[in-house]
Amino acid sequence: MGRHGEWLIRMFLAFLCSVCLAHIGRFPASYISITNILLAGQHGIKTFAIFFLLPVIIIQLGAPRFSARTSHERHQGRKIQRFPMAWTLFSRLFFTYTWRILVLGYRNRLELSSLDPLPENVRSSALSAVFQRASIKKREFTAYADEKEAFIQAPTSSSPKGRLPLYAVIFAVSRWELLLSAVLRLAGIALSLVPSLTLGYLLVFIEDGEVGWHGYAYALEYTLSQFVCGLLNAHDKYFMALGAYKAQSALVSALYKKVLRISSSSRRKYTAGHITNLISVDVEQVGQFLQLANSCWSVPLKIVATLAFLWHYLGPSCMATVATMTIGTLATTCAAHYCGKFQVTITVAWPPPTHPLNEKKEKKREATMET
Template sequence: QEGRRFCVSCGGDANLSIHTDNPDLTPCFQNTVLAWIPTVYLWTALPFYLLYLKRSKRGYIVLSMLSRFKTLFGVLLWCVSWADLFYSFHELLQSRTPPPVYFVTPLVVGITVLLATLLIQYERLRGVQSSGVLIIFWFLSVLCAVGPLRSKIMTTTAQRFRSATFYIYFVLLIIELILSCFKEKPPFFSPANTDPNPSPELTSGFLSRLTFWWFTSFAILGYKKPLEEKDLWSLNEDDISKNIVQKLSREWDKEKAECKQNLYVLPGMISMKKSNHALNHVGDGPEEAEVLIRDKRHSRKPSFLKALMRTFGPYFLIGSFFKLIQDLLSFVNPQLVLISFIKNKDAPAWWGFLIAALMFTCAVLQTLMLHQHFQYCFVTGMRLRTGITGVIYRKSLVITNSAKRSSTVGEIVNLMSVDAQRFMDLVAFLNMLWSAPLQTCLALYFLWQALGPSVLAGVAVMVLLIPFNSAVAIKTRAFQVEQMRYKDSRIKLMNEILGGIKVLKLYAWEPSFSEKVLEIRKNELRVLKKSAYLTSLSNFAWISSPFLVGCTCTTVCTAQEHPWRTHGKLTVRPTNLGTKYKYLLGKKNIFHTVSLKRIQQFLSHDELDPNCVEREVIAPGREISVVLRGADAERVLFVWGFSGVSGKAKRI
């Protein structure tokens, strides 16, 4: 009753909208739900979008005719919306009391349209050429206005003023949507204005980026002729290795600095005396020595994973959002199957057309979201590999001599090639860590509605596979560590052979060194063979899991004489989740943990102190010499490293 007081009183809602050959929406639904959906979307996205625009530093766009027309039609939409509001007040003054919905909806819609108009100009000042947020808003507004438009055309109404304003409002929405599909000019001081061959990705419109239309011209060019280097576009600023390595190095240095500042002592330990004696003579007493040892033992080591997350995490989360939408859409089609409609002889014909249209729309949206997800994942993986390779190379130039003895050239080469590549390969499947459990929960929910408690039998099969694959994963990780150790030693030996190839040829030592390399390679292949056997067992278990789960659920359900309430709604979607856990507990995650440990251990090596070398501009003709006189010459000791005093030189 309260809802009818708020809007328009209407009866027989189900017969009017669903169980009829000529469906229509109730006036209350049209003036509330359909009118508020675009409003709720824009106000929900507003805080996040404003934060994004605030951080955008692209420069401003000169006021163009396109921007002026979009602003003009936005103001007209605001005027039309509030014209309905003022008309409601006019009716109130004429002793006609309209429903409250005729006051609330025009007020809310008018404020929202005014907000969208202001966003058009704010986006221009922040250098946004095409706004995906506003395109979606105008599209939702047009889509939600199609139903009321059909109702007003099919039925006659006494509210001629509101009908006229609605027709004007709908036409203005169409114009605004069309104008929003066109992109603005590049911002002032944009690299696209100076680059002779810029990439069209950043300057492309929202629809072009969503459908990858900006790449079409390049694909056609490659079809017509073989591509050359001059045909390639310039790299985007965010994809240049110099910028990527600087960002990752800055985050890694910040992580190391935080670890140095956050040294702590566990509760209950003996506190160090803060006297001048303790500060100047560390370790004079047993208490101070004990505290120093424990403090060093429990200090947190810098995490390279945190540096990676802070550098590449925000961009990767955008792809995760697309993956979330794709996962939710993947469970919509099983709920829209046509079998139930076909078995219902009394169903109106428009039900079938609506279900088919929804299934097609869902499939298209799912494809768009999935490709956007992979686009963000692969770009993140490319940047990740570039950053890791650059950071390792920079580190190899500044590590001390003692660190060079522990980390050979072969290990450094493997870190920059193999381990960095594994991070890139992992990113595409990293979202499975949360996507697989989410899809499992949704699938179990729908299966429980269809089969009841019988679905627990299939769950038991999947649970039994997890310990087996976990044990295989642990063993595979051990084999991976052993294989990388053999690979490092093999590359180290090959570098030494190539470096001294003249000596080997002179003394005819090729066979002996060849046997050493082949022996190491033989051990490496032996470990790879064992790892391949374990991987085959794991893959067999996960690939056969859909059949085992489906067979178990069907058998238990049939044995219990459970009524099949689904009428054929069971699809392959709920039973293929076992293959997703293959990536969750697969060898890619194992290789990733091994590679992360190796890279972090290498980046934690000591570096040369740049302050030990004094850099001065020497005048031309001036000689440089180091002279030790008197007692200083007796106390100086020259060594190659800190681990020992071998190779020392005195009295030079």
């Protein structure tokens, strides 16, 4: 943060100490302002020295004692630079440890001893087996005996034909995560309307002068609704990310098994770059689609709920906002479409020059593939 940042932090801490001392001494909070203190005469100057200058001096002199900085040292005529740490004791306590507790918890998540074992249903082998069972349709066989009393099994005529689509197989792999995420998303949408209703009740409370405890109840309801809504959104994203991870793991395992099992003649049709693109790009796109799958129904539902809420309070005037948003969206979409077409036209008209060495490599690769 530098010296200026440390000085500001120390001044802020000194001001907090002065406010605490004033509260202990039963002084009003406005009495701590420098203008009131200087205009109060000699008694105000003494109060300023006790409640503001003294904490500043103590913190300014005491904070460097607890700092993690190390001085420069000389060793055999050479100066050793030790990397100083700009965080003092107070800033470290207020920022570093607090951030660690809020975000990382009380354990270091990156240490091997603090990591939880991977559950059986999330491992790649189990996910690959589920993917394989879902991708291969079960066929029904009918057993009968022929004229020579030989036991024969033949598939029934009503056996399913074709293969299941990819989205059905992926849903079979991560169906519970998608369902839990959908339930949490629906609850979050319903709960996101509560703060707006609570603000309306607070405005009525301020204007009409209801019972005092009603205001505390409304404020508590507003805070809890925001907290629970954020908690539901975080768990929604967690379950969606877990479902996307399971689908990606199953797809990568299936691709590797397919590559290792195909014959050498068939393997020549696929280059290493093609297989790498399948694993790194296409599988990642499937994971990104899964993370946005619930948005296909949640976004329209949220828009409809918001419009109903606005119609209830504003009436037909809310349609002006809807018309403005619709016109802006259509204009942006048309502009992006024409810009894309213009860019493609420029690329086709003036293609980038190719290096001769790259052309030789491409011809050599095509000749190798043909042979």
